[in-house]
Amino acid sequence: MTLRLYDTRAQALRDFAPLDPENVTIYVCGPTVQSGPHIGHVRAALSFDLLRRWLAHRYPRVTFVRNVTDIDDKVLANATPDEPWWALAYRMEREFTAAYEAIGILPPTYEPRATASVTQMQEMIAELIERGHAYAAAGDVYFDVRSWPEYGALTRQSLDAMEDAADADPRGKRDPHDFALWKGAKPDEPSSATWQSPWGEGRPGWHIECSAMSRRYLGEEFDIHGGGLDLRFPHHENELAQSAAAGHGFAEYWVHNGLVTVEGQKMAKSLGNFTLASDLLDERPADVVRYALAAAHYRSNLDISDQALDEAAAALERIRGFQDRALRALGPATSGPLPAEFEAALDDDLGIPQGLAALHEQVRAGNTALDAGDDRSARGALSAVTGMMDVLGFPGPDAVAATSGAADQALGTLVEHLLAQRAQARADKDWGTADRIRDTFAAAGIALEDTADGTHWSIDG
Template sequence: MTLRLYDTKAQSLRDFVPLDPEHVTLYVCGPTVQSGPHIGHLRGALAFDLLRRWLAHRHGRVTFIRNVTDIDDKVLRNDSEREPWWALAYRMEREFTRAYAAIGIQAPTYEPRATAFIPQMQELIARLIDAGHAYAAAGDVYFDVRSWAEYGALTRQSPDAMEPEADADTRGKRDPRDFALWKGAKPDEPATASWESPWGAGRPGWHIECSAMSRRFFGPRFDIHGGGLDLRFPHHENELAQSTAAGDDFARYWVHNGLVTVGDQKMSKSLGNVVLAADLLERHEPLVVRYALAAAHYRSNLSVSESSFAEAEAALDRIRSFQERALRMLRPTADDLRIVGEVPTAFAAAMDDDLGIPQALAVLHETVREGNSALDAGDAEAARGCFAAVAVMTGILGIDPLDPLWGRTGTGREAAALDALVGSMIQQRAQARADKDWAAADRIRDAVARAGIALEDSADGTHWSIDG
């Protein structure tokens, strides 16, 4: 089977053929760290975490770059005497790192900060000026969109139909759609946010950052460029134009994830409906958040509500209950636990079809159902096969409830306390049954059930689980 991805530039599904079959190169635009992460940042980072995991399964090695934009107009606007812009950027970067790690997003292979690559940006700007595609004016440097006939290729727009570029002062622009590659220093900006250059002191424009950093790590061409759908224009359009105008092939595939809506409205500060990552993770377990944000197709706009997380929690409880039941009933040996299940064909087909997570989850839950049926029938071999398949599927998706990462292995203080309380009630019920006090035994069972806990009687004793 061949992985097919929707290429935004081609506007169609394409077979994914990496430059090196054993080493995929993936660059994703990371956050601008003027403030902390929200649910949209989590959803976008998770989409590419899932893609990265599947690429690693298919091809082995994946070099994944996700940059940090730590110098930008938005960052400088939040500069203060109490907290300089660079300190703010670092603090916010750490918030992003914590939030991503909380929901199991793997750290990038490299995570370059824009401020560490100013010389590479200046070198790229100089190449564009020499090639006649950029010009210096009043301390700034602009990309000349009219000089590059392919400008607009990513979003299939004509320059005449585009809105003027609002990323810099209009001083010296030949065309309102030209965009800034270098921004001359301004008196009202911090002196620390300025670097010397052949065109005067200043700082880089936003778009030049990713072109320079991707080239530094991958060279003139790489496999996949990713980011949120809101970055297609102008950011990615401008990246593509400046890199190709400078003579680089740049990205061979463009992949974009959909946005997050709240109550069918786009999330925005002006509407007051921004869901911060910290608030979300305070209300819901990280694994539940991961499942809920992964459940929709990555290219779709995701509408979030409390029901989304309730459904995710119920789905995870079904998976966890099967796993725990299988471990109890099969009593696996050390060799059994080392069994590596094969990826089910239907699961692989779903993932290969433009990362079809909803269809892949359907295969996972069908396998859970089959596993429970096998346990009911006493078919240990079939149950063991389902257990192994569930392990490999949840491992690839990063949603294995038994993974110690999620802290649900019974070692936490809350889990230990709950286990002790329920265990005590199970013992009381067992004693009541031994005394043939059936009314007391039923009262205990009903009390446990009202708390959302299910009891399962088997030959080796009574076991409990959260009733999902």
């Protein structure tokens, strides 16, 4: 089956055909690092991590670029005399990286900071001025939206129906919809946040940053531009306009993830209704957070709740329970061919919910095979489950076990010693001693499972 993706610009599912079948190219708008990440930021990054992993399964190479906006009005506003803007931006960038790493999001191929590409931004601004699509006024430079008849193509809006651009001082604008490419220096902003330019000291506007960085790292034309649904307008609309006006092919496909909501309202720092990623990760295991955020289709809005997290924990427990049981009975697992249902689901606009249904069907089939003593079928199910979990970014049980340290080994030795005592007590029909040992395990949070091939233990919860 051909991979299909929903192209926001076309407002339709399209067959995916990369410009170079040997190297799929993706640019995703990364965080503006004025403060730490909330769950909405992590969900967006995870959506494109899952897409990237599936593309890496289908194609030889994926070049994935996710930028960091480290110079912006909000970054400057949140700086303090004790922590200048550049120090704040770096500290917040590290918080984003930590949250991404915690739930297994792969690092980008390139992760450029906006401040490292100001020269490329100035070059692009100069090209737009030369082509008649931008103009300098009062120390600023603006994109002339009425010079580009296709403005509004991404969101299918007419220019006169749009809101005025509020991203810069309107002091020199010819039209209230014109947006800033370069912002002249202001007396109340630090000199460290300004660069020399042909139009005077200043700093780049937000939108030009991504156009310049995508061209620098991926070229004038690339496969997929991604980001949150809230970035479609004005950010992505403006990116498309300025890049196309500069003569670039830009993105072949536009892919946007849905938002995390709270009681139906977008989670946002400006609304004060956000949950910090660090707070949630303190309360819940990282793999549970990953599963909960991945379980809804990437284009749907997701209302994160305790119920959703509990369901994710239970689903993972079922999967891990089968994997552990099969490993004990069959030995180490290897990734086998992926089930056709799973591949079809992910090829259909990254249908993770349907893919998870196929995964759980293999878990059920594997448990049934183990119950029947059908080792061949059980091994096939284990290989399929291992392969699907790997594609979805969940480490296999052998990988988890391989990270066990001396403390885990010591615990295992003590548990096995007590299990041997319990087994002897049961053989001697000393039920009081056997029950006391089981109670000791329960008090320590260790669950026992008595099976035909012996007693197995696991950490409960």
